[in-house]
Amino acid sequence: MRVLIYALLIFFLVISLLPTFLMFSTAFVPEGDLFNRTIEKIMSDFEAPRTVLLTRVRPIGKTFELVKEEQNSFARLDPVKGVKGLAFSMGSSDINRLSHVVFKLRSSSTLRMVVSFKDIKENVERFAEIVIDPIPRWKTMRVDVEAKKLKLDVLHVSQLRIEIEGDGILDIDDVTLVNRYPTLYNFVKILREDYFGRYLLNSTIVSVCSVLGNLFFCSLVAYAFARKQFRMKELLFSLVLSTMMIPPQVTIIPTFILMRKLNLINTYWALILPNLVTPFGIFLMRQYFEQLPTELDQAARMDGAGDFRIFWNILLPLSKPALSVLGINTFVLTWNDVFYPLILTTSREMRTVQIGLALYQKLNVFTWPTLMAASTIAGLPIIIVFLIFEKRIISGILEGAIKS
Amino acid sequence: MPPVLRGENVKRKEKITTFVFILPWLVSFCIFVLYPIVFSICVSMTDYSGLTWDMRFVGFSNYARAFKDRVFLKALSNTFLFVLITVPATTVISLFLAVLLTSGIKFKRLFQAGYFLPSVISMVVISMIWLYIYSATGPLNTLLRSLGFDVPARSWLASERTALGSIMVMDVWSAVGYYTVLFVAGLQSLPLQLYEAAKIDGATKWQIFKRITLPLLKPTILFVVSINSIRSFQIFTEIFTLTGGGPANSTQTIVHYLYDVSFRKFEMGYGSAIAYVLFFIVLAITLLQRKMLKGEQL
Numbered sequence: 001m002r003v004l005i006y007a008l009l010i011f012f013l014v015i016s017l018l019p020t021f022l023m024f025s026t027a028f029v030p031e032g033d034l035f036n037r038t039i040e041k042i043m044s045d046f047e048a049p050r051t052v053l054l055t056r057v058r059p060i061g062k063t064f065e066l067v068k069e070e071q072n073s074f075a076r077l078d079p080v081k082g083v084k085g086l087a088f089s090m091g092s093s094d095i096n097r098l099s100h101v102v103f104k105l106r107s108s109s110t111l112r113m114v115v116s117f118k119d120i121k122e123n124v125e126r127f128a129e130i131v132i133d134p135i136p137r138w139k140t141m142r143v144d145v146e147a148k149k150l151k152l153d154v155l156h157v158s159q160l161r162i163e164i165e166g167d168g169i170l171d172i173d174d175v176t177l178v179n180r181y182p183t184l185y186n187f188v189k190i191l192r193e194d195y196f197g198r199y200l201l202n203s204t205i206v207s208v209c210s211v212l213g214n215l216f217f218c219s220l221v222a223y224a225f226a227r228k229q230f231r232m233k234e235l236l237f238s239l240v241l242s243t244m245m246i247p248p249q250v251t252i253i254p255t256f257i258l259m260r261k262l263n264l265i266n267t268y269w270a271l272i273l274p275n276l277v278t279p280f281g282i283f284l285m286r287q288y289f290e291q292l293p294t295e296l297d298q299a300a301r302m303d304g305a306g307d308f309r310i311f312w313n314i315l316l317p318l319s320k321p322a323l324s325v326l327g328i329n330t331f332v333l334t335w336n337d338v339f340y341p342l343i344l345t346t347s348r349e350m351r352t353v354q355i356g357l358a359l360y361q362k363l364n365v366f367t368w369p370t371l372m373a374a375s376t377i378a379g380l381p382i383i384i385v386f387l388i389f390e391k392r393i394i395s396g397i398l399e400g401a402i403k404s
Numbered sequence: 405m406p407p408v409l410r411g412e413n414v415k416r417k418e419k420i421t422t423f424v425f426i427l428p429w430l431v432s433f434c435i436f437v438l439y440p441i442v443f444s445i446c447v448s449m450t451d452y453s454g455l456t457w458d459m460r461f462v463g464f465s466n467y468a469r470a471f472k473d474r475v476f477l478k479a480l481s482n483t484f485l486f487v488l489i490t491v492p493a494t495t496v497i498s499l500f501l502a503v504l505l506t507s508g509i510k511f512k513r514l515f516q517a518g519y520f521l522p523s524v525i526s527m528v529v530i531s532m533i534w535l536y537i538y539s540a541t542g543p544l545n546t547l548l549r550s551l552g553f554d555v556p557a558r559s560w561l562a563s564e565r566t567a568l569g570s571i572m573v574m575d576v577w578s579a580v581g582y583y584t585v586l587f588v589a590g591l592q593s594l595p596l597q598l599y600e601a602a603k604i605d606g607a608t609k610w611q612i613f614k615r616i617t618l619p620l621l622k623p624t625i626l627f628v629v630s631i632n633s634i635r636s637f638q639i640f641t642e643i644f645t646l647t648g649g650g651p652a653n654s655t656q657t658i659v660h661y662l663y664d665v666s667f668r669k670f671e672m673g674y675g676s677a678i679a680y681v682l683f684f685i686v687l688a689i690t691l692l693q694r695k696m697l698k699g700e701q702l
Contacts, residue, residue, distance in 0.1 A: 005504055005507060005509060009501075009504055009505075009509065009515050012519065013515055016518055016521065016522055016577070016581060017518055019522070019530075019537060019577070022543055023533045026536065033541065034543065217428040221429040224422050228421075239433070243433065245690050246686075247634075247682055250441065250444060250679045251436060251440035252440075252666075252679075253440075253444060253447060253672050253676050254439060254443040254447070255440055256454075258439070273432075273435075273436075274436045277429050277432040282429060307421050307425070311425075332524055336528075338526070338641045338644075339640060339641070342644075343663075354526050354529075355528075357532065358528045361532060361535070361645065368539070371532055371535075371536070372532070372533075374532075375528075375529045378526065378528065378529050379526060382525060383525065385524075386521065390520075397585060398586070398589050
């Protein structure tokens with residue numbers, strides 16, 4: 001029985017964590033997706049017929065010699081016969097993901113070998129020069145690629161070129177590009193090419209301002225409901241609570257019209273103002289204030305303190321637990337909000353990270369690794385907040401539920 | 405200054421202070437709740453487009469139009485179907501998990517946090533993850549193929565037959581943890597004496613659960629069902645990011661259609677009417693829940 005319970009618990013734990021784990025692991029894949037990773041890209045193994053080969057590999061100089069030896073065929077470069085090198089077509093590739101180039105060699109005499117890239121604007125830049133001593137047997141060579149140090153257009157590279165200088169024969173086979181795996185490049189790409197840096201900034205500004213606004217204003221209002229006596233108090237408070245039930249979709253059209261009238265569309269104000277005072281916050285803070293002893297404020301009042309002093313200097317410092325619950329929950333809700341930011345922003349610069357992510361997927365040609373990297377960027381801050389403040393987040397939810 | 409007057413002054417000052425304290429809420433309430441609700445009713449009875457200020461009073465014809473609009477009716481039935489399937493599924497699974505969690509196991513908080521994690525992740529991120537999981541060559545199809553199933557090489561979200569179901573599965577996955585936490589709290593607040601008594605009487609675990617736990621937990625269950633229904637009636641983000649209502653409106657929902665009508669086709673008068681239909685559905689659930697809870701307490 002015990003074992004069965006643990007087995008079930010673990011089974012459900014795996015199910016609830018697996019998708020997030022898939023997101024993380026896919027974000028570090030260079031190309032393809034998690035189950036079909038493209039780590040090695042074979043440029044040519046010279047096994048295809050010559051006419052097929054020529055579509056991918058071009059000779060530099062006169063045409064190269066294709067040699068067949070037992071089961072294996074390979075290319076032979078011979079400067080004396082006018083074959084100086086090979087150029088492998090790469091289309092228009094981003095070489096930032098590359099780790100190194102691998103190929104097999106055999107040579108009859110000492111040669112200099114030059115490896116270079118050519119971009120779509122026909123710039124050629126060499127990234128390795130190797131002196132090769134005579135190698136009678138096949139030997140695998142590895143040449144590292146450091147895209148950062150190259151000056152040509154590394155996002156659009158069209159050719160990998162291998163050339164030799166000096167006299168002698170060089171046999172070459174199995175030319176392969178190897179990607180870095182795991183790679184951080186997807187994150188770099190997302191932050192650089194889309195506006196994800198800006199989106200993150202927007203989300204942070206909106207969330208932090210909403211949190212501060214809620215902490216201050218909700219406690220202010222809650223103070224009145226907890227400590228002051230006034231007409232229609234309970235009626236007003238039930239009004240506060242009932243606004244929690246109103247779906248945000250009902251109020252969005254008038255809010256949109258108002259914001260447009262005030263020229264606030266595409267400003268931080270449009271995203272912050274509607275979130276500044278929330279019924280949940282007022283409810284939570286009132287609950288907390290009411291259980292603080294009134295003797296404290298009476299003593300302060302004797303000393304001549306006014307309401308604001310009592311609120312600011314006595315009640316607020318005592319309410320740190322409730323304030324932190326409110327702050328964290330507001331942060332999570334604002335960070336994750338979609339409906340309002342989607343409608344109240346239209347320009348790219350003002351999107352929050354959620355909207356940026358949703359529209360990135362809708363409007364771009366994406367690959368799974370870059371999309372998962374973008375999702376990680378949008379999701380990770382909240383996951384970190386959750387891991388740190390798990391207890392406070394859960395108690396915030398329970399506080400909200402008690403009102404039923 | 406006469407003492408009587410001073411007293412009045414103090415009273416007035418009191419009033420002003422109180423007013424200043426509740427002012428932030430009052431302002432926010434008037435601008436972002438009261439005005440929109442009133443204005444929405446008015447707009448819902450006009451043919452306002454949202455692009456120009458031209459509007460004409462059309463009475464209730466927007467509401468009449470909604471119930472003749474094929475797409476809206478499809479959205480309505482999809483949304484009801486969504487609620488009717490996901491809410492019971494989520495409730496049963498989360499109650500089951502909560503019972504397991506409160507059965508005196510070790511690492512309770514760790515498990516609970518693990519189940520809860522998906523509910524803090526934003527719906528957009530969750531949708532992206534499941535977009536990948538459901539994709540033609542994604543993890544789900546890879547898994548099914550490796551188990552020997554012959555699945556077509558297309559996304560689960562691209563077929564009319566599977567799209568809505570796939571979104572339901574995703575929604576249940578993302579929501580279960582949240583309600584598990586509520587149920588755990590509900591279960592822990594139940595009186596222990598009853599259980600002791602039942603054990604002495606030799607009741608089996610299933611009997612205890614059915615005869616004691618379930619009836620006592622009814623208020624929590626009602627609460628969970630009603631907030632989950634309200635939330636599910638407002639389903640939008642998943643639809644917006646994953647399918648845009650398609651294929652062939654098979655995943656169109658009320659709020660997504662509201663968005664389409666108001667902010668893509670710019671028929672805000674009609675959009676407001678749809679918003680009000682949603683409002684009344686949510687109101688009905690709230691009232692129903694209140695009534696049932698009151699019935700409980702009597």
